[in-house]
Amino acid sequence: MIIPFLWMILTSLKTMGEATQLPPTIIPAIWNWNSYVQVFDYMPFLHFYWNTILMTAGRTIGQLILCSLAAYAFARIAFPGRNILFLITLSVLMVPLQAYAIPQFLIMVELDWLNTLKALIVPGLFSAFGVFLLRQFFMSLPKELDEAAKIDGCNHFQIFFYILLPLTKPALISLSIFTILWSWNDLLWPLIVNSSPSKLPLSAGLASLQGQYATNFPILMAGSLLAIWPMIVIFIFLQRYFIEGITMGSSK
Amino acid sequence: MFNKQRSNRKKFKKVSPMKKQDYLWAYCFIAPCFLGLFIFNIGPIFYTIYLAFTEYGSFGQKTWTGLDNFLRLFQDPNVLIALKNTIIFTGIAVPVSIFLSTIVAVLLNQKIRGVTIYRTLYFLPVITMPVAIGMVWRWLYNGDYGLINYSLGLIGIDGPYWLVDSNIALYSVIIVAIWAAIGYNMIIILAGLQNISPTYYEAAEIDGAGPLAKFFNITIPLITPTLFFVTVISIISTLQTFELIYMMVGINSPVTTSSQTLVFLFYREAFINHDLSYGAAISIMLFLIILLVTIFQLKYQKKWVHYG
Numbered sequence: 001m002i003i004p005f006l007w008m009i010l011t012s013l014k015t016m017g018e019a020t021q022l023p024p025t026i027i028p029a030i031w032n033w034n035s036y037v038q039v040f041d042y043m044p045f046l047h048f049y050w051n052t053i054l055m056t057a058g059r060t061i062g063q064l065i066l067c068s069l070a071a072y073a074f075a076r077i078a079f080p081g082r083n084i085l086f087l088i089t090l091s092v093l094m095v096p097l098q099a100y101a102i103p104q105f106l107i108m109v110e111l112d113w114l115n116t117l118k119a120l121i122v123p124g125l126f127s128a129f130g131v132f133l134l135r136q137f138f139m140s141l142p143k144e145l146d147e148a149a150k151i152d153g154c155n156h157f158q159i160f161f162y163i164l165l166p167l168t169k170p171a172l173i174s175l176s177i178f179t180i181l182w183s184w185n186d187l188l189w190p191l192i193v194n195s196s197p198s199k200l201p202l203s204a205g206l207a208s209l210q211g212q213y214a215t216n217f218p219i220l221m222a223g224s225l226l227a228i229w230p231m232i233v234i235f236i237f238l239q240r241y242f243i244e245g246i247t248m249g250s251s252k
Numbered sequence: 253m254f255n256k257q258r259s260n261r262k263k264f265k266k267v268s269p270m271k272k273q274d275y276l277w278a279y280c281f282i283a284p285c286f287l288g289l290f291i292f293n294i295g296p297i298f299y300t301i302y303l304a305f306t307e308y309g310s311f312g313q314k315t316w317t318g319l320d321n322f323l324r325l326f327q328d329p330n331v332l333i334a335l336k337n338t339i340i341f342t343g344i345a346v347p348v349s350i351f352l353s354t355i356v357a358v359l360l361n362q363k364i365r366g367v368t369i370y371r372t373l374y375f376l377p378v379i380t381m382p383v384a385i386g387m388v389w390r391w392l393y394n395g396d397y398g399l400i401n402y403s404l405g406l407i408g409i410d411g412p413y414w415l416v417d418s419n420i421a422l423y424s425v426i427i428v429a430i431w432a433a434i435g436y437n438m439i440i441i442l443a444g445l446q447n448i449s450p451t452y453y454e455a456a457e458i459d460g461a462g463p464l465a466k467f468f469n470i471t472i473p474l475i476t477p478t479l480f481f482v483t484v485i486s487i488i489s490t491l492q493t494f495e496l497i498y499m500m501v502g503i504n505s506p507v508t509t510s511s512q513t514l515v516f517l518f519y520r521e522a523f524i525n526h527d528l529s530y531g532a533a534i535s536i537m538l539f540l541i542i543l544l545v546t547i548f549q550l551k552y553q554k555k556w557v558h559y560g
Binding site: 001002003004005007008011019020021022023024066067069070072073074077078079080082085088089092094095096097098099100101102103104105106107122123125126128131155156157160181184185187188191192202203204206207210217220221223224225227228231232234235236239242243246247 | 274278282303368371375377380381383384388389391392397399488494515518523532534538546
């Protein structure tokens with residue numbers, strides 16, 4: 001399981017000559033940290049980072065706000081059309097990305113958003129999965145909470161924001177983790193809408209790195225490691241929430 | 253007629269101002285998310301269907317062509333190859349990864365030291381960017397300098413050019429897909445295992461059941477709901493494999509055509525060849541396949557899934 005990762009680290013620390021010598025060495029003869037500098041020299045790697053961070057943060061914050069508001073209404077307020085609207089939202093869950101990618105791309109063309117960060121962020125702000133996940137959690141909270149707050153004169157926004165939202169923290173963390181992971185690693189959509197190197201996120205940037213430096217394995221490995229470490233760190237610290245989020249759906 | 257109107261008015265009047273206010277809140281809360289889903293997901297699905305019946309010109313003009321795109325689908329040898337590859341990919345990767353994940357999950361369910369570390373190690377590929385995974389495996393698979401062929405050489409095997417041989421490139425990618433999926437499936441199966449009450453095993457032990465009997469008569473039947481869930485999720489995601497093929501085989505390799513899957517073909521036709529209408533037809537075909545497979549599984553789960 002771990003060998004590819006070790007090999008990634010070891011290769012990134014070798015010189016180009018040592019990486020392609022036969023028989024291969026396991027431990028680098030000379031510890032060469034240059035590849036980590038060269039990645040930044042040859043490519044707008046800092047741009048890649050910045051774009052990925054903005055894309056990930058934008059989508060995640062947007063989803064948390066929009067999905068939790070909608071989920072609260074679906075779970076806590078009885079209103080005409082609730083079932084049909086919720087059913088429509090659920091049906092979006094079952095459709096693969098490919099089925100709406102072309103019109104989404106045409107919308108980006110119409111808005112003249114190709115090669116902008118807006119194209120990376122805006123279509124990812126809305127999530128049927130997020131609404132579903134948070135609604136399930138809101139449903140599990142006792143109804144008495146809202147009733148007591150209503151008697152005290154709270155309106156729906158106050159009930160949502162001050163009373164229920166703080167209790168929803170575990171579900172909000174699970175949704176954030178999924179959105180962060182999915183955004184950080186997303187490749188197909190960035191490939192479709194952005195081609196200018198300064199507007200690429202890490203995933204698409206790395207993919208283009210492979211095209212240009214097809215044989216410089218130490219640089220490719222250094223770039224890969226720089227791209228994946230944030231997710232590994234997040235995983236190590238938030239392991240419990242990852243596992244809770246993944247297993248949440250399976251028990252039902 | 254008159255009565256109906258009156259009853260409608262009555263019904264409307266019955267809604268108290270407070271309830272009306274509730275409705276207003278609800279619609280305000282739902283509107284931003286729903287409008288977004290409508291503009292970027294629901295509307296586009298219908299537009300994709302419309303596009304598939306047209307020919308999309310280079311300046312955005314569309315001509316209605318009826319079933320032409322779909323007729324082309326059935327005659328296109330590339331579609332046949334992609335379809336075959338998608339079936340091979342899913343047919344191998346899903347059962348093998350679920351089989352291996354079950355074994356790993358059962359092993360990790362014992363009381364052994366450092367379970368968290370093992371769990372983390374198996375989970376690493378799940379959280380790692382597929383682009384980076386493709387990159388390192390491309391390097392491992394390298395025909396001349398790759399670690400895999402070097403290791404095979406040590407035991408006297410002359411390793412192939414894994415990713416540039418049209419007979420094996422697809423299978424090389426499948427191996428990586430299995431490796432990458434084990435951790436995710438394993439976590440779900442592990443959760444299923446931990447829900448099994450120990451009393452079942454205690455009862456079986458009293459009856460003198462050995463470890464294998466316990467595994468096949470207690471563990472497996474009791475985790476069938478979990479295995480069912482994992483199967484459905486894995487099939488849906490495997491049918492959409494794109495990143496690994498994009499990274500390891502690439503768009504310009506001589507083996508691209510013989511190794512592509514449906515999603516890859518969709519990307520190529522729609523966004524490399526700029527044939528949006530044909531791409532739309534491919535994506536509808538993929539959607540229908542996913543839908544059919546899922547409905548089929550839901551229907552036939554009764555045959556093997558036991559809910560306690």
